[in-house]
Amino acid sequence: MSAILLILIAVVLFLVAYVTYGASLAKKWGIDESIKTPAHRLSDGLDYVPAKAPVLLGHHFSSIAGAGPIVGPISAAIFGWVPVFLWIIIGSIFFGGVHDMGSLFASVRNDGKSIGEVIHTSIGDKGKKLFAVFAWLTLLLVVAAFTNIVANTFVSVPAAASSSMMFILLAVLFGYFVYRRGVSLAVGSVIGVVSLFACIYLGTLFPVSLSREVWMVILLGYIFVASVTPVWILLQPRDYLNSFLLYAMLLGGIVGIVIMGPKLELAPVTHFTIDKATLFPILFVTVACGAISGFHSLVGSGTTSKQIDSEKDIRIIGYGSMLIEGVLAVIAIIAAGYIGADKLGDLLANGGPVNVFADGLGTFMTSFGLPFATAKSFTALAISAFALTSLDTATRLARFIFQEFFTEGEGVSEQGITNRYVSTGITVAFGGVLAFYGWQEIWPLFGSANQLLAALALLALAVWLKEMGKEYKEVIIPMVFMFAVTLAALVQLIFANFKKPVLLFFSIALLVLSLVLIQQSVAAFKGKGTVSENQK
Template identity: 40%
Template sequence: MQSVVIVLLGIVGMLFGWFFYSKFIAEKIFKMDDNFVTPAHELEDGVDYVPTNKVVLWGHHFTSVAGAAPIVGPAIAVYWGWVPAVLWVVFGTIFFAGVHDMGALWASARNKGKSMGALSESVIGKRTRALFMIVVFLVLLMVNAVFGVVIAKSFVSQPNAVFPAWSAIVVALVIGQLLRRKVSLIPLCLIGVAILYYTIYLGSSMPIALPDEMFGLSANANWIIILFIYAAIASLLPVWMLLQPRDFINGMQLLVGLVLLYGAVFISMPDITAPAFNTQTAVDTPSIIPLLFVTIACGAVSGFHGIVSSGTSSKQLNKETDGRFVGYLGAVGEGMLALITLVAVSGVALAVSPEEWHEIYSHLGAGSVSAFINGGANLIENGWGISQEVASTLLAVMVVLFAGTTMDSGVRLQRYIIQEWGDIYNISIIRNGVVATLVAVLCCLLLAFGAGGADGSGGMIIWPLFGSTNQILASLTLLVISVMLIKANRPAKYTLIPMSFVLIMAFFAGVIKLGEYYQQGNWLLVTLDLLVLVVSVLVMLEAWSVIVKHRKDSADITEQ
């Protein structure tokens, strides 16, 4: 029964965020204007800059930012207890993530669709751009390499998910062509989702697996190579051809998944077996503060969202006011996924008794995606009577498709950054889209295989850094938005307060991790962590000098 109370309070909070808080921020702070000509119209090229229906764009944006992170983070962080995790997800979505994502869309759209890295130059200064883009590239490298490894491992452990995952690409390509020919969106959506779920049903009884060894590589390694070949091709295609319809179909799939999961809660009304505050943590468990706030990133606030908002979504914004629907509502959708994940891994759907729950969550990092799939599948079976096998395949496909769409967008975004570096440093060869994409994919593969060996597990080596680096990036994005607001003489406290909180928590977490890596003698992580911390301090100092100068100039003008 407690699960129903958690869900109801979460829904009420997020409805307040959408109907009231987001409207206030969009109209009074960002002052979004329907008459403003967005980059999608001003720079339309049919490839990256494409005016897009806000519902379709929401599907792209939402599934690109979601990935597997709003499942993984909450499913790990519940170890400290469900109360702090639920509070951070709900309040983080309302006051942090929604404002961050919508603000990044607004800021980029107001500056010809520039990425946050490029935008930081015009808002703060040239040196800031170079520093900012280092952090952005590292985050993208982590996300792409790790999600490639995660999907590959999922294909190996869940061969039932292979057929529906690749079928979704074919369905998306067909829908993209039909939408281009002005076929109505609603029937296409219904048909596409129906086909996708039919392939999930087929996949549950039709597993597809690669040989244990092929071309001298393991199945896991071969899947990683195949996935990055696909991601390279997908990132070069026009957004309307694959990216938009694939992400939209996946977004609709998530809505169906959320209806099934939330509906199951109200039908079966499961109790919570996880502790509200876990007092039986392992001896080596790190402090909940600040680690909770970097463990749950997507689902509360995430710097990766700013990369997507300013990298692909802002270039497809039909009207500036659509930014509220796409950005803030996208954050709400992710918050809803994080919230139901917490219920799935906290309730009797996962463990019948508190003792059994503690056995599953014996240490920080236990449970994770497998806990969500098992708990969620049991929840759906108890609520709707759908078989455990079909339900687990459905949730596994959901995780794979989300991670896959994030890879699609992530490689495209890496290509943008490499091309921007070509412009900045006048390196003509990497301005070429194909060359830039090959460089991006090569970097990810070098990390996966070069650092991890022939099994392709290298992406996981720098993953411990993702939490703090990602949240530092979120604070830097909020900083750029804040400086824009200050220069426009608008209230900046609605972005500065979240920025300050996230920065303190992320920086503190980064320092703690730096000490751990040093003690372990892991010099790769020491170097990368130190680089991120130093870069963030330098960006903050640059921004502060700009703010001080602006206020001094404003005071001088007032005195005159």
């Protein structure tokens, strides 16, 4: 199979879906640019800060992508490239796009509050509390998984580590001069992008080699600091600059594929059962980001909704980002598919899926003259930059959810356990303990919890849309399918983790919480509810 044809099919289908299905959802749900968004009504200079669409698109995409659309498809390649490709296309258009855009829209109409608060509005206080616990536990798994992935990337590609550290400093300077010294976004972007690629070059000259354990401790300290600082200092500028890394990586990968014209050597379909892992449900929880991911609903309703400048931006940021992520996932399966099963196994054993992807794109980019070592370092930096974004975004979201859980009434208290530093510290501590289990142990549980979170978010969205008197049928099929997938996967994980107490606890807790939430949500869905006028 030609990789060129595969990427062409994906891009064409995604463009058609954005113009047709995405626009149809916006019309049915009543997205209205004349309504003032929470970023303006509740502006506080910390979390509620209006951002221009290109800046926010960069933040949102960098946050939802991380290493997910790379790790998932490459890990699932054991089933063959055809099942993975089909799930990426169908999932991105009809599952993930609906989920992401709907979660973002619902949060904007609920004062930028988390999807848990949307559940509170539609289902009640008990539903909100249960969902908050579920979401917080899931975010701990996100912190654990991505801390491992970034640490492993820094160990396998030391140049990416030093480039990443310089990039963080660059982002802080960019935010200061653009947001506080009046430098125009255009001028800042030109200087920032040139400096960004200078960081990549300097990283190759001054690589930093540390052990995985040391990097994990450094990363846990970093996400604590990054997640409590105002968004304009680091989150917005870093994620905006990250978007240029992404676009360059995507462009380089696509151009390299077109020039090189690789063929997929991996079998189209292998077996339904491989090493006790069955295609259903394992494929659908392994490939999360790139098809549908519950983490996206937390990002959309946690940080992005607080920065939406106008409701007209919801489609490009919610639905559009999901489709761009789908393109990245297709490139990932091409990177795994062209090298064949033998080399794939060797690369996975020495650096994991990120190493496979960096090696593949590095090879593709040599077709237009870029040295392999430079291309691989650049790719590794881009991946680690996305994963770092997901890390501190997940920590910030966990802080929001933790504070909301223990706060009664309007607003969030900064006293006692709900203080931002205390709640963030608790999150980082628990996530750090899980991180030392290793990503191979965490990923299956993270995937199952993450996809179940998506199903619950879809259920909450369906209830909310029904109460608003809006169309909700497009939400039902993805919701039912994801519940079937994830409940089956969690049952399998309970047996698989029977001798691992901490992971067993997480598996059982997530399953029980989800079953109770389903019961609460279905009861609310069958009943009649009303929403306030400002939500309509």
